[in-house]
Amino acid sequence: MSSRLLSGVATLALFAGAATAQDLKFAPGADARFDWASYEAFAAAHDLAGEQITVFGPWLGPDQELVESVLAYFAAATGADVRYTGSDSFEQQIVVDLEAGSAPNIAVFPQPGLAADMAARGFLTPLGEDAEAWMTEAYAAGPSWVALGVYAGADGSDAFYAFPYKADVKSLVWYSPENFEDAGYEVPQTMEELKALTDQIVADGETPWCIGLGSGGATGWPATDWVEDLLLRTQTPDVYDGWVTNEIAFDDPRIVGAIEEFGWFARNDAYVAGGAGVVASTDFRDSPKGLFDSPPQCYMHRQASFIPAFFPEGTEVGVDVDFFYFPAYAEKDLGSPVLGAGTLFTITKDSPAAHALIDFLQTPIAHEVWMAQGGFLTPYSAANPDVYANDVLKGLGEILTNATTFRFDGSDLMPGGVGAGSFWTGMVDYAGGKPAADVAAEIQASWDALK
Amino acid sequence: MDNIAGSKSGLSWAVQISTLLIVLLWLFPTVGLLVSSFRTADQISASGWWAALFPQEQNEVIRLADPDEARVPDGAMFVVSGNLFDGAERQITAWGTSSRRIAEFAPGETAELGEGETLTIEASGDYVWRGTDDQLSGRAQRSFVTVVSQPEFTLANYDNMLFDPGNSEGMARAFFNTLTVTIPATVIPIVIAAFAAYALAWMQFPGRALLIACVVGLLVVPLQLALIPLLRLHLGIGIGKGYLGVWLAHTGFGLPLAIYLLRNYMASLPRDIIENAKVDGATDFQIFTRIILPLSFPALASFAIFQFLWTWNDLLVAKVFLIDATGDTTVMTNQIVELLGTRGGNWEILATAAFVSIAVPLAVFFAMQRYLVRGLLAGSVK
Known part of the structure; x- marks a missing residue:
């Protein structure tokens, strides 16, 4: 009896998981404000059917639903099975997982300081020079964003390890x-x-x-x-x-x-x-x-x-x-001057799918889907500011893209x-x-x- | 004799009253948590739970109906009318239209908002807002009312937690996962500890005292120390993160106390019975299963309660050894933490979650409570 009940629950969970992967918040091609061309191009270039990719980050509750809605587009475009888990004690848990060797594919750090520590101990995989060059060009105040993700690795040489995605304005x-x-x-x-x-x-x-x-x-x-x-x-x-x-x-x-x-x-x-x-x-x-x-x-x-x-x-x-x-x-x-904060995507367990996800973050659609639902700001200038959920967010986004000096939260x-x-x-x-x-x-x- | 009896009853009264006081003091925070679980987040931040039980005078800001939708023409002017409380029974004692003067008008008075625009609010909350086309458009007027509100409680928190489609599925899954973790994590250490305790109490072998000392020594090792090395071992030998790993971890962390508690209890059993059995030709295994186990039942049950409560409430061990990046395995405690949100400000969920997750341990406790009292004395008296 109880085993039947358990398997019932398991199937239910399975169906629910499949359902969220299929449910895209905005139907591709429908709303002209979104950059659907970037989505189609990404989908055509990547096929990861059957691969699983795990993402671990600090977002819970409503924020978790938002990040999952963005990852659903990645899943739909590539066929990969994307799993997100969040934790309120991310900073402690990621250290335990990295030390022990049970790391997720992608870890989303809220603090560059911690990511730099992990890079120095050799737990992070460099994202490559293409991503670095892309960010210098595409983000407003690009070099200062790139600087947030460049750390010394285990061998002491600098490389681009962390991809800033999602910003908060503090001023x-x-x-x-x-x-x-x-x-x-x-x-x-x-x-x-x-x-x-x-x-x-x-x-x-x-x-x-x-x-x-x-x-x-x-x-x-x-x-x-x-x-x-x-x-x-x-x-x-x-x-x-x-x-x-x-x-x-x-x-x-x-x-x-x-x-x-x-x-x-x-x-x-x-x-x-x-x-x-x-x-x-x-x-x-x-x-x-x-x-x-x-x-x-x-x-x-x-x-x-x-x-x-x-x-x-x-x-x-x-x-x-x-x-x-x-x-x-x-x-x-x-x-x-503008003070801000943000989260950084890093690869903690290397796989082709993990690199594909970092590539996905370089498409306008990955930014626009979250912009349109609120709680998200981006310095990416190719993302259409008209999709921001309301004028207040748009105003905040402009503060970010017009900043003469942007500095990340010092602490x-x-x-x-x-x-x-x-x-x-x-x-x-x-x-x-x-x-x-x-x-x-x-x-x-x-x-x-x-x- | 009378004298002695009288003083005795006086003393027992004092004991009973102070016990009652201590119990009340002890329950006080729990009562607060229970009351809070029936209040909304805004109520919790606005006033303490003790204030929730009585009618209160409050100042509120209520926006009138959106004039672009609700206005009706009245001659050359427009009128918006309605009720501030959507018909709920509340009494206004004073009101105002500016944040600087929130009690400027008495109920029934009419406020002049300038250039012919007027607002009248009755004690029941009915209002009439009159003005020109220009005045009655765009953003609606704010009203500042002083109202006496009756105590108000809601089941929305429980509803949200148990029946909201977004949460209930996760909660149900977490509930069964927690049982999957808890039951083996309670049974395995008891089985191992019972055998070990018998051996340490009644079997003669060299180094027995040293072994007991080691077990006692292990009691003081903090489990946090073992998290990373143990997880690395699990990954190294291929167990990985999962139920087997978390059972082993709970077993390991629970064993020292279990062995210590059961050994002391078993050692206190009458020597004669065991010696008689030996004389009659019983083997150690027969003595253990036929005599010791039935006699040790109170100690076994009380340890079972302890271990069940620990593993049920555990978050740390589950996070390290069970919950992997796929998110398929989660436990109640983790699910509750997730409900609190990224920045963890949802006190109402916390209070509600506390009472939901308390339910099963309470049931276990009351079912086995009579053993607990007996078992707490384990090893202390003969």
């Missing part, structure tokens, strides 16, 4: 346009105006910012984004690049200055909803909800492009809430012990009232200890 401030209208505020164009607006809101008896650093074991990371964004707005990109590689020490006055800029916003009781004391303990997923309270707890929230997933149910982005670019200082003439580039360790805890200490210079010195000491 954004979210606000409610109607609350701004009610109070008569204008969207600030420069950092000076943003600071003046902050003071203005306080003078009106309201609270300007919602800031929350809480994130379970990763508490503190939202503050690292603030510091990175502010460093790009107070110093040249060279300083930023030197900082993430530790050529410029963490306790350099220029870095301490950026931390203190963050303190200007977050350590002032009048500027933050609930007071500066609750910044470190408020969960980052809950903090944007203050924008939508009645009366509003705060007027602005600085967070990356993924945050609408945590807005209250029924919130319509573009109507109830909108974003503006976290502005730069007018007086400093540093252009309009993801630093070694794990700093970027996912002492930097986070240091920022929690700083938000709690510790002097910036002391915090920076401690982080530098932890970095020295890793060398």
Whole structure:
């Protein structure tokens, strides 16, 4: 009886698997905005019938459905059996799998720092010079994207190991346009105006910012984004690049200055909803909800492009809430720097199908399918921006393609012990009232200890 | 005598009351979790679960109906009318039209929105919004209402988790997979440990004491230490990731405690019985199966409960030894983690999942509970 039940469940699962492979979100050839020619050409060039390819990444839940909908096109074009699994503890699990030798074909790293570690230990397969040359040409600010995927291998020589696909823009401030209208505020164009607006809101008896650093074991990371964004707005990109590689020490006055800029916003009781004391303990997923309270707890929230997933149910982005670019200082003439993040596709177990999947990511259709469903931004300029699911995403995409300076999230580039360790805890200490210079010195000491 | 009896009853009252208090304190978080599992994500982030049980005054922002669809001509003007709560029974105590003045008007009053545009909201939530063609188009007006709302609970979380087509199939599969992992992972260590425990308790052989010391020593080895070497061994000898691997891993990690617990229990059985049996010519195997096993049943059952609960709740061992990149094998705990989403903010799912996954261990516990109490004393009294 129970074995019959089990096999019933197994067949059911089998059918369900087959069904998702067949169900393409957009019928090929139907919508003229999509680049179907690239899909047809890819399908004609690749036949992988009967091959299985496994993909392991950090996406779960709704995001998992989205990535599977893109992979379904690869499966339909080549006949390969594509399996995606996600994990919330990707960073730990991929290390165990690579060390033990049970790696998937493709691993999707959210952090270049970790991918570089794995490449240095010889676990990754180079993607080849064609992919590198393609990305230099096709991505906006191409060389800076390529640089994210070039690491030293086990033999010490540099090669292109990781393919950046799917980006997040971090330099954004979210606000409610109607609350701004009610109070008569204008969207600030420069950092000076943003600071003046902050003071203005306080003078009106309201609270300007919602800031929350809480994130379970990763508490503190939202503050690292603030510091990175502010460093790009107070110093040249060279300083930023030197900082993430530790050529410029963490306790350099220029870095301490950026931390203190963050303190200007977050350590002032009048500027933050609930007071500066609750910044470190408020969960980052809950903090944007203050924008939508009645009366509003705060007027602005600085967070990356993924945050609408945590807005209250029924919130319509573009109507109830909108974003503006976290502005730069007018007086400093540093252009309009953009801080971002993204995920990197790497080959962890070599097979022809794995290389074919990397080729697939170089077709416009692989980008457009996800763009049209939301939650996805791409610097690939040949992907049609008209397919973005809404105008807000299109606006975000334009920020990415128009950036004069694009820099990847610095804490993801630093070694794990700093970027996912002492930097986070240091920022929690700083938000709690510790002097910036002391915090920076401690982080530098932890970095020295890793060398 | 009266005196002594009186003080005794006073003491037992004190004991009973403090036991009750401890039980209540102990259950407090579980009750909170249970209440939260019947609330929506927005409710959970807006107020604590203790507030969910009583009527509450809340401030809400509600958008009127889309004027481009709902407006009707009224002379030279247009009118949009409807109910803010879609007919639900709620009482407005104050309302406003600006985020700066959310309690500007009393129910029934009419707000002037400028240039002849007006809005009236009644206590029941019925509203009439009147204005010109230009004013009643595009984005709908927001209303800020102060309402007293009754406690509200929903079964949507359970519905989503157990019956939503996207989740239920995965949950059902994970449920059977978990049973496939758990039952052998409970039975195998008990079988091995029972034999080992008998040998260590009643058979004389050189090095027995040293062997017992080794088993006790293994109790303190953290299993995290063994993950990568063990997985490498499994891959090397061709087991790979799968059920066999996870059974072996659970067996290995569970054995030291099982052997230790059962040996102590068996060693405490009366020596006379075993010696009598030996005199009557019974072999060790006969003594084990006919005498020791039936007598050790409480200890076996209590270890079975422990091992079942551990393997049922386990996520780490399953992730390392079972769940491979094809995603065919998943367990309940992993399925629940997946439901939490990429950035894990879905508290309502977490609370609901806790109660769904608790069901089977609870059933096992109550079915075997009387052995657990006896078995907990295993080895402590003769």
